[in-house]
Amino acid sequence: MDPYTAYCKNNLYYLFASRQDWELDSFLFMAAINEFLGLEIVKAISLSFCTAKELRGRAELLPPVLKWQYCIVSITHPTKQPLHLYWRDPLDCIESLFSHPFFTNEMDVTPQCSQLPDDATLLGIILSSDKTNITNMTGGRVTHPLLISLANIKMATRNKASLYAFLLTALLPIVKFLYPVKQMQSVLEARLVHQPKIYQAPTPLHSKHAQTRTDLQRCHSPRR
Incomplete structure (x- = not known):
């Protein structure tokens, strides 16, 4: 959760004092970039942009990053701390991997199924x-990070951590229940992980999962 949300309700430009404050800072920042790009040593590099405005325009053309979502999980038994669930749409993660230009020649898109149309393929998740x-020194926070990848990506490529073929799609909370019987605490933890309905997450989360399964039944191959 954004720690400055409460301040932004009264001031849209927080951490700046006002719109004028933000505009001045933006102007000074752009002016500094223009001054840097105007140096003779920088001009000798022959960059594809010459001004801060051109640089910003190129940055705005970049694909948007995958959006994180957040909610507080509601459960029936009391816990030491609230359960915070963070996730990204798994379908967006899959689309990002499938359309990534680096994996174009590192992916097998030939389906092993004769029942599929000619313009379709199967994706293995x-x-x-x-x-x-x-964290170790500031509270000992632990979680279950959920990573997602495509089985279609060649194993040698997928297993290289530096290539980021696995995307973080969720941070599943690890809960500590305040239950008098200690043995039951592990049972409740197991139920929380293996029975998603106990999360009582917002309806859009469950509908997204259902839509993901439906959409992935048919997925067009990338153009070569």
Whole structure:
């Protein structure tokens, strides 16, 4: 959650004092870039842009980043801390991997199924998760990061961590229940992980999962 949300309700330009404050800072920032690009040593590099405006225009043409969503999970049994669930649309993650230009020649899109139309293929989805420490010195936060990838990507390419063939699609919370019987705490944790309905997440989350399964039944191959 954005820690400055409360301030933005009264001031849209927070962390700046006002719109004028924001415009001045933006102008000074752009002016500094223009001054840098005007240096003779920089001109000798022959960049594809000559001004801060051109640079900003190119940046705005970049594909948008995958949007994170957030909610507080509601459960029936009390816990030590509220359960915060962060996730990104898995279909968006799959589309991002499938359309990534780097994987164009590293992906097998020939379906092993004669029942598919000529212009369709099958995508295999790989999910991976393991308990991971997020912080050690500031509270010992732990979570189950859920990674997603495509089985169509060649194994040698997919297994290289530097190529980012696995995308983080969710951070599943690890809950500590305040239950008097200690043995039951592990049972409740297992139910929370293996029975998604207990999350009582917003309806759009469940509908997205259903839509993902439907849409992936038919997916056009990328142009070569």
